[in-house]
Amino acid sequence: MEESTLEYYYDVLDLCRRVDLHMAEAPKLAHLWQGLRPSVLENLGSLKPTNCNEFLQEVKRFLLDARRDHLS
Secondary structure (H helix, E strand, C coil), rough: CCCCCHCCCCEEEEEHHHHHHCCCHHHHHHHHHHHCCCHHHHHHCCCCCCHHHHHHHHHHHHHHHHHHHHHH
């Protein structure tokens, strides 16, 4: 079963907290970018979120747009 992008986001952040409770945003973002599916990466690759919350907002925007495109 393929993990959803939102599940992936929360799983990565959970693992980051387990490894280092005080991990800075930059390494968390690096881990988030590393495992994205190519289709998601292709659409988000030009964006430059500066923190995990911005990353999440961009992912949600992408998923909403993808859902709209699929329904059209």
